[in-house]
Amino acid sequence: MHWHTKLAQPQTLAAPGFESLATPTYRGSTVLFKKQADVVDDWNQAKNGYAYGLYGTPTTLELSGRIAQLEGAKHCFVVPGGQAAIALIYFAMCKAGSHALVPYNAYGPNKEMAQGLLKDLGIEVEAYDPMIGAGISELIRDNTTLIWVESPGSVTMEVQDIPAICKAAHERGAMVALDNTYAAGVLFDAFAHGVDISMQALTKYVGGHSDLLLGTVSVNTDALVEKVGKTFKQLGLAVSPDDCNLALRGLQTLGIRLAHLEASTLEVAEWLTKHPAVAQVLHPAFPSCPGHDVWKRDFTGSSSVFSFLFTEEYTAEQVEQFIDTLEMFKIGMSWGGVTSLALVYPNIERPGKDYAGRLVRLNIGLEKPADLIQDLEHAIQKISQ
Numbered sequence: 001m002h003w004h005t006k007l008a009q010p011q012t013l014a015a016p017g018f019e020s021l022a023t024p025t026y027r028g029s030t031v032l033f034k035k036q037a038d039v040v041d042d043w044n045q046a047k048n049g050y051a052y053g054l055y056g057t058p059t060t061l062e063l064s065g066r067i068a069q070l071e072g073a074k075h076c077f078v079v080p081g082g083q084a085a086i087a088l089i090y091f092a093m094c095k096a097g098s099h100a101l102v103p104y105n106a107y108g109p110n111k112e113m114a115q116g117l118l119k120d121l122g123i124e125v126e127a128y129d130p131m132i133g134a135g136i137s138e139l140i141r142d143n144t145t146l147i148w149v150e151s152p153g154s155v156t157m158e159v160q161d162i163p164a165i166c167k168a169a170h171e172r173g174a175m176v177a178l179d180n181t182y183a184a185g186v187l188f189d190a191f192a193h194g195v196d197i198s199m200q201a202l203t204k205y206v207g208g209h210s211d212l213l214l215g216t217v218s219v220n221t222d223a224l225v226e227k228v229g230k231t232f233k234q235l236g237l238a239v240s241p242d243d244c245n246l247a248l249r250g251l252q253t254l255g256i257r258l259a260h261l262e263a264s265t266l267e268v269a270e271w272l273t274k275h276p277a278v279a280q281v282l283h284p285a286f287p288s289c290p291g292h293d294v295w296k297r298d299f300t301g302s303s304s305v306f307s308f309l310f311t312e313e314y315t316a317e318q319v320e321q322f323i324d325t326l327e328m329f330k331i332g333m334s335w336g337g338v339t340s341l342a343l344v345y346p347n348i349e350r351p352g353k354d355y356a357g358r359l360v361r362l363n364i365g366l367e368k369p370a371d372l373i374q375d376l377e378h379a380i381q382k383i384s385q
């Protein structure tokens with residue numbers, strides 16, 4: 001054999017039988033079949049055998065299996081990010097002429113897609129008050145195929161009565177999809193509360209180190225596995241096995257990170273509730289957060305993201321200066337990593353409410369809470385002079 005041929009026809013030389021605690025990173029686009037008759041092009045490789053790297057390598061399917069196990073799902077689709085998960089759900093559940101409902105505090109790019117691509121494709125997405133509960137039934141139409149819930153919602157943190165919304169939806173034959181990113185898929189049991197489709201951005205807590213982008217869509221019935229799977233295949237939502245490997249590593253410490261983040265976050269939030277510069281703390285574990293009672297009923301814990309509102313004495317310019325003065329809290333999007341973050345939302349739109357640039361969202365990381373509190377206090381003092 002010419003050495004060119006040897007290079008193109010590699011043989012496995014390492015001895016088999018290696019066992020370790022880590023999942024290997026399997027890369028591969030082409031999947032080899034034993035004979036022509038075995039060739040298939042099937043996304044459901046877990047069931048029907050490996051077909052093509054686009055649908056995942058064993059590393060991807062290991063991650064998918066572990067997330068499904070954790071969430072109590074029948075199947076989990078791993079996709080390139082949380083936003084890709086949102087898109088997959090819309091495209092699987094809606095077609096031209098469909099009507100969908102999305103809470104007005106949903107993750108911004110979800111609403112952007114509703115008003116952009118989906119509108120252009122003839123899919124109508126209507127915004128609703130996240131605190132509507134069973135009242136959602138009045139908004140459900142004959143062509144309503146999908147109702148989104150996100151709890152707590154982005155930035156303003158309203159906790160939704162998901163069982164009431166699911167009951168109303170199912171009475172009218174609509175499906176409920178949950179953005180379960182805040183709860184990392186574990187602090188709120190989506191399927192036990194009636195949700196049909198649960199997605200999360202693994203980018204946040206499962207990744208946990210601000211270094212990867214991945215999302216998941218989990219479903220619990222054979223019909224939805226088929227329906228979402230068909231769309232998943234057509235959209236070509238391939239993910240990198242290297243990223244899946246990082247997510248598998250992140251999963252190993254998810255439990256202790258969440259527990260630690262919860263305690264630290266409560267400590268910082270508690271301090272803010274007592275601060276004279278603060279008008280309101282929007283953290284689900286505090287009665288000042290809309291839906292606090294529902295959170296107590298339905299969740300097994302809280303995580304690291306919450307918001308607070310400066311009192312009316314502060315101007316938007318001062319609040320911006322507050323953000324810029326913080327040293328330990330970095331300015332940046334995404335969250336769930338080890339480093340604390342702060343952002344102000346100057347243009348946040350919530351019907352009937354004007355936050356006037358005074359609403360700040362914090363993500364608490366793994367620093368000592370006392371150091372974070374000192375940083376907050378220093379910045380508040382600076383803008384109060």
Ligand SMILES: *Cc1c(COP(=O)(O)O)cnc(C)c1O
Nearest residue numbers: 081082083107181201203213214
């Ligand atoms: C970050 C986030 C997403 C999107 O995740 P990406 O992986 O960044 O695309 C979706 N929903 C919520 C609630 C998020 O916070």
